[in-house]
Each structure stands twice: as C-alpha cells, then as structure tokens.
Amino acid sequence: MLADPPRIRSRAPKLALRGAVLAYLALVLVLPVGAVVWRTFAAGVAPVWHAITTPDALHALYLTILVAAIAVPLNTLFGLACAVVLVRHRFPGRRLLDAVVDLPFAVSPAVIGLALILVYGDRGWFGGWLAAHGVQVIFSLPGMVLATVFVSLPYVVREVTPVLREVGEEQEEAARTLGTSPLGAFVRVTLPSIRWGLAYGVTLTTARALGEFGAVAIVSGRLVGQTETLTLFVENRFEGFDQAGAYGGALVLAALALLVLLGMTRLRRGRGMPSVAPRKENR
Amino acid sequence: MSIETKDVTKRFGAFTALDDVSVEVPSGSLVALLGPSGSGKSTLLRVIAGLERPDAGAVLLDGVEVTSVPTQRREVGFVFQHYAAFKHMTVRENVAFGLKLRRLPRREVRRRVDELLELVQLGGLADRYPAQLSGGQRQRMVLARALAVEPKVLLLDEPFGALDARVRAELRAWLRRLHDEMHVTSVFVTHDQEEAMELADRIVLMNRGRVEQVGDPRDLYERPANDFVMGFVGPVTSFGDLLLRPHDVEVRLEPAARTTEAMIERLVHLGFEVRAELVLPDGQRLLAQLSREEAGELDLERGQIVYVRPEPERIFAKAQ
Numbered sequence: 001m002l003a004d005p006p007r008i009r010s011r012a013p014k015l016a017l018r019g020a021v022l023a024y025l026a027l028v029l030v031l032p033v034g035a036v037v038w039r040t041f042a043a044g045v046a047p048v049w050h051a052i053t054t055p056d057a058l059h060a061l062y063l064t065i066l067v068a069a070i071a072v073p074l075n076t077l078f079g080l081a082c083a084v085v086l087v088r089h090r091f092p093g094r095r096l097l098d099a100v101v102d103l104p105f106a107v108s109p110a111v112i113g114l115a116l117i118l119v120y121g122d123r124g125w126f127g128g129w130l131a132a133h134g135v136q137v138i139f140s141l142p143g144m145v146l147a148t149v150f151v152s153l154p155y156v157v158r159e160v161t162p163v164l165r166e167v168g169e170e171q172e173e174a175a176r177t178l179g180t181s182p183l184g185a186f187v188r189v190t191l192p193s194i195r196w197g198l199a200y201g202v203t204l205t206t207a208r209a210l211g212e213f214g215a216v217a218i219v220s221g222r223l224v225g226q227t228e229t230l231t232l233f234v235e236n237r238f239e240g241f242d243q244a245g246a247y248g249g250a251l252v253l254a255a256l257a258l259l260v261l262l263g264m265t266r267l268r269r270g271r272g273m274p275s276v277a278p279r280k281e282n283r
Numbered sequence: 284m285s286i287e288t289k290d291v292t293k294r295f296g297a298f299t300a301l302d303d304v305s306v307e308v309p310s311g312s313l314v315a316l317l318g319p320s321g322s323g324k325s326t327l328l329r330v331i332a333g334l335e336r337p338d339a340g341a342v343l344l345d346g347v348e349v350t351s352v353p354t355q356r357r358e359v360g361f362v363f364q365h366y367a368a369f370k371h372m373t374v375r376e377n378v379a380f381g382l383k384l385r386r387l388p389r390r391e392v393r394r395r396v397d398e399l400l401e402l403v404q405l406g407g408l409a410d411r412y413p414a415q416l417s418g419g420q421r422q423r424m425v426l427a428r429a430l431a432v433e434p435k436v437l438l439l440d441e442p443f444g445a446l447d448a449r450v451r452a453e454l455r456a457w458l459r460r461l462h463d464e465m466h467v468t469s470v471f472v473t474h475d476q477e478e479a480m481e482l483a484d485r486i487v488l489m490n491r492g493r494v495e496q497v498g499d500p501r502d503l504y505e506r507p508a509n510d511f512v513m514g515f516v517g518p519v520t521s522f523g524d525l526l527l528r529p530h531d532v533e534v535r536l537e538p539a540a541r542t543t544e545a546m547i548e549r550l551v552h553l554g555f556e557v558r559a560e561l562v563l564p565d566g567q568r569l570l571a572q573l574s575r576e577e578a579g580e581l582d583l584e585r586g587q588i589v590y591v592r593p594e595p596e597r598i599f600a601k602a603q
Contacts, residue, residue, distance in 0.1 A: 170367035173334050174425070176354040177361040178381035178432055188380075192371045 033254060040247035051237075052248040056225045060233035061252060067141070067216075067229060068209040071148040075205050079156025080198070086157070087164045101157050104150055112150050113218025116143060120219075139221035144229065147215035152208040159201030163194045196268065203264045207257050230256075284345040284435040284468050285310040286331055291340030293326055300326040301337070302492040308436075308470055308485075310345075313462045315483035316472045319515070323492040324472045328438050331470065333357050344435065360429030360467075364441040366421045368413035374400070374424050375409040381432035399427040402461075419450040426458075430465075439471035443478065455482055476516045480504070488512055520570040522593055529572035531594040534559065536581060542590035545569060550578075550585055559583060561591060 040048055051057065086098055104112065120137035121127045130137055137143045167190055175185035191198075213231040220227035228236065230253050237245035286308040293301040301323045308314045316324040329335040331342055333354035341350045349357055369377050378399055382392045400406050403423040413421055422442060429437060442458070443451040459482055462469055473479050479486050480500040488495045488503060495515075496508040507513035510526055520529050523543075535542060545561040548568075557578035561569040571591065573581075583589070 170363050170365060171369055173354075174361065174363060174367040174369075174428075175380065176334070177332060177357075177359055178428065179355045179384045181353075181355055189369055 036247060036250050036254065039243075040251045043244065047244040048248040048251075051242065051245040052252055054245075056228070057233060057245065057249060059225050060228050060230045060249070063141075063144075063228065064210060064230040064253075064256075067144050067148050068206055070145045071152060071209045072202065072206050074145075074149055075152055076156055076198075076202055078153070079160060079201060079205075082157045083160040083164050086161055088169065101154050104153050109147075109151050109212065109214030109216075110218060113147055113215035116146055116150070116215070116219050120146070138219055139223070139227060141227070143219040144216050144227065147219045148209045148212050151212050151215055152205045155204040155208060156198065156201035159197045159204065160194055163197035164190070167193045199264055199267060203260055206260045210253065210256050210260070285343075286436055286468060286470065287343040287346075288327065288331065289341045289343065291327070291330055291337045291342065293323075293330060293335060293337050299492050301330065304340070304489075304492070304494055306487050306494060306497070308468060310468055311466045312484045313459070313469045313471075313482060315479035315486045316470060316489060317474070317476060317479040317486050317515070318489035318495075319474060321491070322489040324474075324487075324489050325440055327489070328440055328470060328472050331436075332359050332361050332438050334361070358432070358435045360432065360434030360437040362422070362425055362429055362437070362439040362442050364444045366413070366418075366425050366445075368421055368425055370413050373410050373412055374405060374416070377413070377424055378427045378431050380428060385432070395431060399431055402430075403427040417450075418446050419454060422446065422454065430467075434467065437467050437469040439469065441472050441474070443473075451478075458482065480516070486516075488515060490515075518570070518572070521567070522569055522591075523567075525593055527593050529558070529570040532569065532571035533592050533594050534571050534573060534577075534581060534583075535590045535592075538590045539592070542592045545589055545591045547583055547585055547587045547589060550583060557583075561589070 052061075082097075082101060086094065086101075117124065117138055119125050119127070120130065120143060122131060122138070124138075127137065135142065137146065171189045171193065172182070172185040175189045176182060180188060211231060212229075213235070216229055217232055217235075220229070220232065222228055222232050222236070224236065230249055234246050234249040234253065237243075237249060286306075288304055288306050291301050291304045292299070304323070304327060306327070316327060318324045326335060330337050333342075333349070333352065337350065341348050343349065344357065344359075369380065372380070375396055378396045379392050382395060387395075396409075397406075400409055403426055405420060405423055405427065408416065408420065413424065416424065422445075426442075443454055446454065455478060471482070483500065485497065485499055486503055487497050490511055496503060496512045498506075500516075503512060503516045507516065513519055513526060518529050519526050520532065522532065538544075543563055545563050547559055548562050549560040551558040551560075552575075555575055557573045557575060559571045559573065559578075561571060563569060569591065573583075581589075
C-alpha cells in the first residue's frame with residue numbers, strides 16, 4: 001500500500017470543499033425531497049393512505065409499472081445491441097448513429113410527444129393505417145410505451161459502450177477457441193464483465209421511465225383511470241388542489257425510484273467478487 | 284496433428300496481410316512464425332485458429348480442410364499475447380471453462396483442473412482472480428486453460444511478449460520442456476529471432492505477408508535465402524559488395540591475400556566478445572566481432588591500422 005503523503009497543507013480547504021458539496025446537495029436534493037415527505041404527512045397518515053389507494057391512484061401506479069416493465073427490457077436489449085454495433089463494427093454512418101442515440105437527451109420530451117402524434121396520430125403517417133387494423137397508438141398504452149422508450153433510450157447505450165470497449169474482444173475469442181459459439185462467448189464472458197455498466201444503465205433507464213412526464217402527458221391524452229400514469233396523476237391532483245393525493249403520489253414515485261437504486265446497490269454487494277481491485281491476500 | 288495452409292490470402296481493406304502463404308507444420312513439431320511487425324505472422328496464426336477467415340486459400344488440420352469450420356469446432360488451443368484471462372473468474376474457473384462446456388462430471392473437472400494447475404505450478408493459487416496474479420502466472424494459467432481441453436494443436440501469439448526479460452527466459456525453457464513431454468503440435472508467433480532459434484524445431488520467416496524462408500534455426504542462420512533473412516536472423520555488416528556476419532570478418536595485423544586496410548574507430552568490450560568498429564579507406568564502415576582471446580592476442584587499440592578480409596567459406600554474396 002502507498003504511504004500517506006506528508007501533511008503540510010492545512011485541512012481548511014478540504015473542509016470548505018466538503019462543506020460546499022454537502023450544502024449544495026442539501027439545498028437542491030435533500031431539502032425538497034424531505035419537504036415532500038413532511039408535507040405528505042402534515043395531516044396524518046390516514047388521508048394519504050386513502051388518497052393513494054383510490055382506484056384511480058392504484059391504476060396510475062399499475063400503469064407506471066407496466067409501461068416501465070415493457071420499456072426497460074426493450075431498451076436494455078436494444079442498448080446492448082447498439083453498444084456492440086458502436087464499439088465493434090466499422091461502417092459508414094457509425095458516427096451518425098452515435099450522435100442519433102443522444103437525441104433524446106437533447107430534445108425536449110414535449111417535442112418527442114408531438115413528434116409521436118405526427119407519426120402515429122389518427123392523421124399521422126402510420127396512424128391511419130394502424131387504426132384501420134385495430135391498433136390505436138396515441139391515447140393508449142402503445143403510445144405511452146413508445147414515448148417512454150424514446151426518452152429513456154440512451155442510458156444503457158451510454159453506460160455499456162465504454163465498458164464494452166475496455167473489455168475488448170480477446171476474452172470472447174479465447175472462449176471460442178475453448179469451444180463456445182460467438183453468442184455463447186458473449187453471454188458467458190463479456191456479459192459478466194460489463195455487468196456493472198449494464199446494471200447502472202438499467203437503473204437509470206428505469207428511473208427515467210418511472211419519472212417520465214412530458215412526452216407521456218402529450219401522447220396519453222391523460223384519461224383518468226385509463227391512460228394516467230403516476231406522474232400525470234400527481235400533476236392532475238396538484239392542479240385540483242388535492243394535496244393528499246398529489247403528495248401521496250409523489251411519495252410513491254420517490255419510493256419506487258429509491259427501491260430501484262437500493263436494488264442495484266444490493267446486487268452490487270451481493271456478489272462478493274472484485275471487479276478490478278485485488279483482495280487483501282495479495283498484500 | 285499436422286497443420287497446412289495452402290495459398291492463403293487475407294486482406295484488411297487495402298492492406299494485404301497474407302499474400303499467397305503456404306506453410307506446412309509437421310505433426311508433433313514446435314514451429315516459430317518469425318517476422319517483423321506487420322509481416323502477417325499473427326494473422327496467419329489467427330487464420331489457422333479460425334479467428335480470421337482467409338479471402339482465398341485453404342487451411343488443413345491433419346489433412347482435412349477446415350477453412351469454413353468455426354473456431355469452436357477446430358479443437359485448437361490458443362494463447363493470446365495479453366493473456367485474455369477471464370477476469371471475473373478465479374484461476375480454477377478459468378482453467379475449468381472448456382471442461383465445463385464439454386459437460387464433464389464435476390469431480391472429473393476438479394481432478395483435471397488440479398492436475399493442470401500442478402503442471403503449470405499454480406497449485407496454491409486456484410482461488411485467486413487473474414488481477415491478483417503476476418504476468419508470468421497469468422500466462423501459465425491461460426496455457427493451462429488452453430491445454431485443459433486437450434487441443435490437437437497449440438497456437439501461441441507472442442506468448443512472452445508482455446513479460447519482462449527474466450520471466451521470459453524462464454517461461455521459454457519451461458514451454459520447451461512441456462512440449463517435449465506432451466508432443467502437441469505447436470506454433471508460436473514471435474518477432475524475437477533469439478526466441479525462435481532457442482525454442483523452435485523449424486522457423487517460418489515472414490515479411491510483408493509472404494514467407495521468405497522455412498528451415499531449422501541453423502539453416503536460416505547459415506544458409507539464408509536472401510538479404511532479408513540474413514539481416515533478420517542475426518547481425519550483418521557490409522564489406523564492399525558482400526553482406527556477412529561480423530564474426531566472419533577476419534582481422535589481421537599484417538596484410539595478406541585479399542585483405543583491405545582498415546582503421547579501428549571504436550572498440551566495445553562485452554564480456555566474452557569484443558566488437559570492433561572499423562573504417563575502410565573509402566570511408567565505408569565495417570563491424571567485426573572477435574572473441575576476447577582473439578582480441579587479446581592481437582592487442583588491438585583504438586586508432587590502430589589493421590588488415591581485414593571476409594572468412595572465405597562464410598561469404599554471402601550481396602549480388603546473388
């Protein structure tokens with residue numbers, strides 16, 4: 001192990017930096033979230049419980065989870081495939097693809113919602129044809145999934161690409177010489193090596209999918225009890241001066257996001273193997 | 284099992300990595316693919332393993348064409364320069380990888396892995412991760428991993444390239460012993476002529492995607508097919524129109540038949556050998572290599588005038 005460097009400088013700048021970071025976090029993150037919790041239970045637990053167990057609220061929760069449950073696996077698979085293409089393939093237009101993947105970061109969700117209506121709405125490019133075949137995209141589940149997929153698309157790609165590049169292809173080649181198919185080699189050797197990047201990407205995707213508001217607000221039509229997700233429910237109740245409903249819903253959303261984060265942290269600690277750092281017997 | 288490549292050509296874009304390469308590796312031999320970087324030696328090894336597909340030509344293992352057989356069914360062991368260790372697996376899991384794919388019973392896998400780890404002297408390190416091993420240990424681990432599946436041929440791509448000089452020499456001797464015990468047909472890639480000469484029964488010397496010469500180490504050193512081979516497998520110096528080894532330059536104090544006058548510009552004492560850098564009257568420089576005894580008898584000094592000539596039987600004509 002490396003010895004500590006000799007202490008010459010005073011600790012004051014270190015403390016100031018640490019203080020500034022903590023104060024910033026407290027002001028912009030902890031305080032508002034804490035306020036939501038405090039405000040939610042201002043009138044006791046009963047009204048909140050009542051507000052978040054109404055059929056409309058439960059349906060909104062169900063719909064939020066359903067949309068995420070479809071959008072996240074889709075974006076995980078697509079994100080993996082896209083990262084493989086970006087890292088390992090060389091073709092004209094690769095850089096364009098690389099740039100296009102970031103589009104959802106750059107474009108406002110409201111624009112995404114309007115764009116989806118242009119394409120899939122009743123008078124859109126495919127909307128009429130789809131409606132004629134009994135598929136309604138806008139103002140129903142497919143449109144909301146599409147909007148969510150769109151806004152949460154880059155996370156897996158962006159988290160997986162650098163780790164995939166770092167892992168390289170040699171381990172897979174070695175696995176192939178030992179008798180496994182190219183796909184088998186990817187699953188057995190590369191996937192475990194990039195699992196943290198992938199897990200982080202999936203976590204971000206999930207968090208984004210649960211919290212999506214703008215694009216879904218436009219394509220869903222916000223039909224209470226039908227196409228209202230939890231974020232839309234919160235805003236709707238807030239507008240209607242239903243504080244218990246609004247803050248209760250917000251709390252459920254926050255709890256969901258927290259569960260996802262905790263889930264990943266647990267996953268990470270659960271499997272006690274070093275990803276890079278050697279363990280203590282190496283000293 | 285023998286290996287043969289027939290007229291193999293491989294291009295990467297505009298670059299021709301292999302240009303009509305035909306090589307035969309007899310069963311049970313240890314062959315070196317030697318050449319400078321970019322000569323195509325690694326590409327040839329990867330073509331044999333099926334990791335690259337040739338644009339033209341054929342690969343035969345034991346006389347059977349395998350050109351379109353995928354890597355996983357060629358039964359070749361491959362050792363990569365940068366180890367390609369499975370980083371998320373322990374040493375034991377790395378070595379067991381190929382055995383588990385073959386669905387062997389667990390006890391059998393355990394027994395074979397223990398045996399192999401003893402063979403590569405990693406017995407006590409089975410539960411470590413690759414990151415906790417030294418370079419030499421890692422290379423021995425991946426060698427055990429490749430040998431575990433009892434490959435018909437063993438292919439090694441610059442196996443010692445990433446190791447320091449001392450570990451390198453140790454591993455070389457160890458690999459030679461291993462080959463003598465197991466007799467598995469082996470091909471290794473190297474750019475180090477000394478390594479090739481020390482280890483290999485036969486050397487395939489490559490340059491710019493072509494085979495320059497195939498032969499045993501002595502052949503290449505003493506009967507090089509051309510200037511490139513001569514220059515690659517040992518030191519050379521120009522003497523007029525001649526290209527010859529510095530130790531084939533005879534240095535005398537008195538003139539004799541065919542000798543040329545030369546001045547000693549610099550003397551370098553390297554333990555057993557002494558190198559003399561000479562200048563001929565026409566300004567051309569010449570390198571002579573003498574044993575310590577020879578140099579002692581002649582009592583050479585810097586600035587001294589001597590008479591040099593090529594040892595007659597060791598000449599390699601430049602014009603040839």
